[in-house]
Amino acid sequence: MTVETSVATPYVPAAAGPAGPPAPTAATAGPIGREADLLALDGRLHDPGIRLITLIGPAGVGKSRLAEHAARAARGAFRAVATPDLGSTDDPAASAERIARAARALRGTSDAGPGRHAGTTGQDAGSTGTDEPAGRRLLVLDGCDHDGRPDPAALAALLDAEPGLTVLATALRPLGLYGEQLVPVGPLAVPGDEVGDSPDELLRVPSVALFVRRAAQARPGFALTEENATAVADLCRLLEGLPLAVELAAGRLRLFQPQELLDQLRRAGVSSLAGGPAYAPARHRSLAALAQWHCAGLDPSELALLERLAVHVGGFAASAVERPDAAAFESLLDHGVVTVAGPRFVVPEPVRSNCLALLDGSVRDQHAERYQQLVAAAAPRLAGTEQAHWLGVLAAEGPNIEAALDRFQERGAHQAAAATAVACLESWLARGLLREGLDRYDRLAATTGLPEQLTAQLTDASGTLALALGDPADAAERHRQAQAAGRRAGDRRLVALATARLGSAQLAAGDLPAARAALESALAAQESMGAAGQAARTATALARTLRAQGQLRPAVAALERALTGARRTRDGRGLAQALHLAAAVATDRGDHAEADRHLRECLALHRTNGERTELPTALESFALLTLAAAPTQQPRVVRLIAAATRLRQCLGTAPDTPTGTALDEALGGLRARLGWTGFTVAHAEGLRLDPAEAVLEALSAPEAGRPAKEAEDKDQQQLTPRQLQVAMLVSEGLTNRQIAERLGLSEWTAVNHVRQVMRRLGCTSRVQVAWSLGRRP
Structure with a gap:
């Protein structure tokens, strides 16, 4: 793996004795986006009480590179450093012998004076003075996985026998020794919602910065521009910020433009990336090889579970794992082929992409049926007390629901796809998936063999999205078709719903008399059928129509009915619509x-x-x-x-x-x-x-x-817990970068929090923030 130096603020290790280590140079600065990780490692390496430090994380995340830079930065704390080669043998006994030989070589340097290097592949340890603890030595064990994984008992015995020895290891999972200090290493940050498409903003994101650096090496003259910024950001998101994947993708720019490469990877899968350096280990030359190496050691039951989980798009909830699979699931977590992402779990790239290539159709069918059942269970709960919860569930599972719909259509199960899509309307509206939903409804409505009633529901739902997109004429025509089909099928609820939505479309088109007639008819029908939630929304649309006609007293009466009905049914989206009109x-x-x-x-x-x-x-x-x-x-x-x-x-x-x-x-x-x-x-x-x-x-x-003074006092009391945390750090004099590192945020997110704090406190400077906090009771 090549070594990447950061273009960010240079990493300055903690002092080692009175003189401290030498200042970093371009050759010793940390990898891009790893400043916080290096700080954490430096503190541990300078602590004589910490004997075993293990960098853990998925394959290709850059653990080896990080360990190399950390050992170099902390060289002033050790008299010698050894790095035995564990990756060139598949014999555990040979690996154990190399570790023992390196330890003996380090022992031989104890009395030979500072700055000795124990005949290994690492850098010269060096020393900055004679004040270091006598005999402190560093053994770097890179790649403690599979056959290169040291025997825990032998490693514990080695540490007991060598009081001055510190071990820095890299592994997919913990080594399992008492006193082991774990340093998780995750992928680089990718562009989030808080980052725009401006090249200047994107270059502050570590994954983008690494991509651009490698791309410029592969294709001289490459630069991030307004034209390619979105594609580069999407590439980094698709690759999930995995450094090896980012580097391999950047190397492909010799042949492709960013958008072309993005389209290719979406079609072929991330695991199709290859082209790593010839001198690199085999697992670092392609993502398929990396994924296979990462999964080595899993038993058949664990591999089967991993394949079932890999079909999930955008992660999955714990409920996706059946009780009999609990032990196998824990093993997958231990191996790092499943990772935790907040309340959800994900199979990281490229493991997921490689597993997908091996899946048969039955796994995809089971996945599709699971999410069909989820949507069906959520649909009746989207207009009551649990609305917010189920909207959140469907939003989190949105990519999986889309994959299920694609699978149904792929195998010709159009009726299942149509019923599931109709049940997604409220969720798609809340999430703003207007164009995507409309296209889906139109494709499904065009298929043959669907029951007329289901086709009518698709057409009616598509009209709602067409109106949201600003085309009331098209929306009205779709609702008329749904209304007619509902009458032929004898579905009174569908007719009333389509009529109400037709009235809303006519209102948007400016046909007030037709809108009022349709809405009054629909409201009467819905109330007679006991459809209270739908009636409340229809009453809001009627009140809006009456207001547009200048009928203020009837409009207020209809609005009161809408507000009462929405509060009684706990329809949050319907209530928000009524409140917006009440404000007007x-x-x-x-x-x-x-x-x-x-x-x-x-x-x-x-x-x-x-x-x-x-x-x-x-x-x-x-x-x-x-x-x-x-x-x-x-x-x-x-x-x-x-x-x-x-x-x-x-x-x-x-x-x-x-x-x-x-x-x-x-x-x-x-x-x-x-x-x-x-x-x-x-x-x-x-x-x-x-x-x-x-x-x-x-x-x-x-x-x-x-009053202004009351507003100011109340605003100061309305800082969120996170904003109060940021404000306290500002008052301590920390910079935005330091705040981001302290709280584990991106620097731009920290900047936004500081701005929000200053606005809420009415401050124009950081000094005023400190003063404002100081006068709080």
């Missing part, structure tokens, strides 16, 4: 305080449900209300409008004409009042906010009608 009605009356309360509750519901489709409209309404009620919040207004704009770009939607005109006028005035610099900075900050952060940005604004 309050604004009509000039009651900014009431409008503010309704919009805050609406935004909080959107945040709870992970809402995407309706969130931009709510953010825009809140921004315009804030501009009217609190003119001092102009930068916040710009940020909220920018966040809504970015989200609309992702959704492929646009505000309605009146709202769009109001936003354009507001932005024009804000640009003039804030000046070019102030407006541009606020707008750029807003574009970087993800949906959850945008909601927090809105909710942290002073409440309309509240």
